[in-house]
Amino acid sequence: MITTLDNYNLTERNTFAMKVKCGVFMEYTKAEEIPFILSSIRKDVKRMHIGAGSNLLFTSDYPGVVLHSAIKGIKILSETSKEVIVRVGSGETMDDFIKWACDRQLWGVENLSGIPGEVGASAVQNVGAYGTEACDVIVAVHAFDEVDREFVTFSNEKCRYGYRDSIFKKPNFKGRYIIHAVDYALRPEVSPTLTYPALKTMFGDRDTATLTPHDIREAVIATRASKLPDPAKVPSAGSFFKNPVVTEEHFERIRQQEEGIEVPHYKTAAGYKIPAAWMIDRCGWKGYEEGNVAVWHLQPLVIVNPYRKASPDEVVNLEKKIIDSVRQRFGITLSPEVEHI
Ligand code: EPU
Numbered sequence: 636m637i638t639t640l641d642n643y644n645l646t647e648r649n650t651f652a653m654k655v656k657c658g659v660f661m662e663y664t665k666a667e668e669i670p671f672i673l674s675s676i677r678k679d680v681k682r683m684h685i686g687a688g689s690n691l692l693f694t695s696d697y698p699g700v701v702l703h704s705a706i707k708g709i710k711i712l713s714e715t716s717k718e719v720i721v722r723v724g725s726g727e728t729m730d731d732f733i734k735w736a737c738d739r740q741l742w743g744v745e746n747l748s749g750i751p752g753e754v755g756a757s758a759v760q761n762v763g764a765y766g767t768e769a770c771d772v773i774v775a776v777h778a779f780d781e782v783d784r785e786f787v788t789f790s791n792e793k794c795r796y797g798y799r800d801s802i803f804k805k806p807n808f809k810g811r812y813i814i815h816a817v818d819y820a821l822r823p824e825v826s827p828t829l830t831y832p833a834l835k836t837m838f839g840d841r842d843t844a845t846l847t848p849h850d851i852r853e854a855v856i857a858t859r860a861s862k863l864p865d866p867a868k869v870p871s872a873g874s875f876f877k878n879p880v881v882t883e884e885h886f887e888r889i890r891q892q893e894e895g896i897e898v899p900h901y902k903t904a905a906g907y908k909i910p911a912a913w914m915i916d917r918c919g920w921k922g923y924e925e926g927n928v929a930v931w932h933l934q935p936l937v938i939v940n941p942y943r944k945a946s947p948d949e950v951v952n953l954e955k956k957i958i959d960s961v962r963q964r965f966g967i968t969l970s971p972e973v974e975h976i
Contacts, residue, residue: 637672638662645701649688650751651950651973652870652943657697664705664726666786666815669779673813676700683976684813686756687728690872693976694947704755706815709735719821720774725755725814729762737848741821743772745848746828748855751866751873755814759803761796765855766830770796772819776803778812787812799877799972827851833858862934870940871931875954876911876969883907889965893917911961911969912936918960928953951975 643660646652658680661672676682681699685691706724709732713720719741723732729752733744746767750757757769758776773796776789789812795802802808827846829835837854838846864871881889886907890898901908915921915935922932927945930953931937938950938957958969 636664637668643701645688645693645697648685648701648703649691649693649872650866650870651688651692651872651945652940653693653945653947653950655693655696655947657699657701659700660703661700662703662705664707666706666777666779669813669815670784672702673779673781683810684755686725686753686759687751689751689866690756690760690973691976692872692947692950692971692973694951697976702813704753704813704815706755708816712818716823719823721819721821722777722816723754723819724816725753725758727754728752729754729757733852736819736821737852740848741823742826742848743767743819743821745851746831746834746855748852749859754817758794758814758817759801761799761801763799765834765858766828768796768798770794770801772821773817774820775818776814777816777818778814781811781813864931864933864937864939869931870943871937872973874911874936874972875938876915876936876957877972878908878911879967879969880906880908881967885966892965909965909967910936914961914965914967914969915957918957918964920957920960925949925953930957 640660643657645655645657663669663672682702683697684702704726706726708724709727710722711719712722729750730748732754733748736744746765747762750762750764752762758773761768761770763769770791773791776794778787778789780787793802803812825843825846827838827843829838834851834854880903883906886900886909899910899913912935920930921935923930926949927940927942928949929939929941931939938953954971962968
């Protein structure tokens, strides 16, 4: 079913609760409706696709068409003792699918518990948390290709996944593919991912055979609650900035500069990844409030709209100030993780 709404208020469609509107909002419940919807939008009208709006900052009203998939459904495609392949509709809430998997003792997505967003967008953004990224479990992404006007399937490899990145975000492809379903490979055998330090501390000594996906799920949800604002109560878009990667020399310079303080970092193939949260914290932003916006007091990587009154300008001004201060102190220009519309 296709629903079309004119002059639509997007406040409830973006978790930052920016009070913005779009020209037209169109929602669909079946993949077959996508080609029909696309051909109904005039070529000169701008359009964009949203999921749960949990990683977006609308900087003003959107004059064009906002599309949203309400395609539901979780279906087992194949099942062996080693692997269960599951197809999930792009409009399913990611955490509903995660709970579904944990309820069935299927491993693979439990570390992503509590992550905001819907299945389609999580495959675009390659969401990640507590040692797991969506790309670790995605085997295929099904989409409609607007240019060639045909349904296509991307293998995991073809998605070109990276840190919060995929082919679906690349400038040449952005907006071209409308995702209607995602296939995941889950594991029936006990196989917890305990690489994240807090999870290792909690479960490292346990006999893994006794663990269930729900054990990890509960721990992850508790960890999230201890650091991140509750999306139902405090509007935000999660991590506002990406964690930057710098060269070894740059990292050494920072280490010398911050003499006596341990600089948290992860070594990656591309260089040294330094948590943006740590740098923002060092610049003194934690808990900072200005007008209607604030830096979350437990995790400075998150900008919040605590009174639901913030304007996009207030958010962007605070963003600029944070970027400037981190650049001055560390010589690193942070990039937003949140997509600015
Ligand atoms: N830190 C501080 N002060 C703080 C908080 C953190 O110095 O107040 C430092 C600590 O050294 C800590 C480090 O920052 O060890 C990293 O913090 P954390 O492990 O909480 O993770 P993060 O790098 O801040 C990333 C993701 C989160 C994800 C967590 C957990 C990005 C941009 N963010 O945050 O994702 O939940 O890891 O895996 O990669 C999101 O994308 O919206 C998101 C919340």
